[in-house]
């Protein structure tokens with residue numbers, strides 16, 4: 662199997678040094694073995710994504726010396742594909758409508774406390790004690806109440822039986838570059854959101870769908886997404902998609918010891934470029950070979 666990886670930013674802000682590390686690592690890993698590096702725009706959240714950030718990220722990545730095949734896949738243009746994947750999961754009976762608000766979940770004893778590194782969902786919801794009756798569900802829908810489609814760990818477990826405990830993936834260690842097999846524990850993330858009343862997808866669903874569609878064999882991304890991988894492996898199993906090898910790289914920290922974040926204006930690639938920093942300087946600054 663040939664090596665194929667990607668960088669999949671969300672255009673919700675300007676790229677910073679942390680993004681540069683992730684993108685260059687993926688790009689160089691592919692180049693080292695004659696593999697493929699793709700760029701994908703994860704712009705399903707229409708309220709947070711902006712065209713100017715998308716335009717800026719193409720510019721930043723090209724300035725870093727990265728090249729990628731065109732056309733670039735933009736998730737917002739493929740919502741019907743994610744809707745079809747969600748429908749497949751509905752047919753399997755592993756998703757349900759959840760009408761609880763974030764506040765209600767946070768207040769409920771059914772939620773587990775959020776720990777760092779648990780992925781983009783924040784709060785963990787361990788699922789309802791009893792399924793909602795069809796009558797109540799219909800009544801709430803008729804009242805136009807909002808809901809989220811959640812992946813049920815319990816129903817997935819019921820469907821997969823013993824195989825649920827045998828969901829495995831290969832992780833390439835960031836430091837030693839060796840591979841080891843990990844047993845996925847999707848229950849650690851609880852019943853994650855896969856879609857909403859008016860949005861047929863979420864980060865988890867679209868990323869799994871697209872990695873398979875784009876033939877990604879190696880996912881290289883920050884260790885903040887390590888916990889999400891456990892859900893992704895379950896989704897791959899349910900949707901009968903291949904599981905790539907995962908490498909979760911360390912997260913860069915700034916002089917204050919904190920992770921780079923979109924709020925650090927002065928450390929955006931655009932600001933550094935304007936200040937006269939070169940692409941080679943960026944590589945050496947983040948500890949990657951020039």
Ligand code: GLU
Pocket residue numbers: 668669670671703868881882886
């Ligand atoms: N779009 C995600 C982000 O910007 C990354 C997704 C991934 O690499 O799996 O955090």
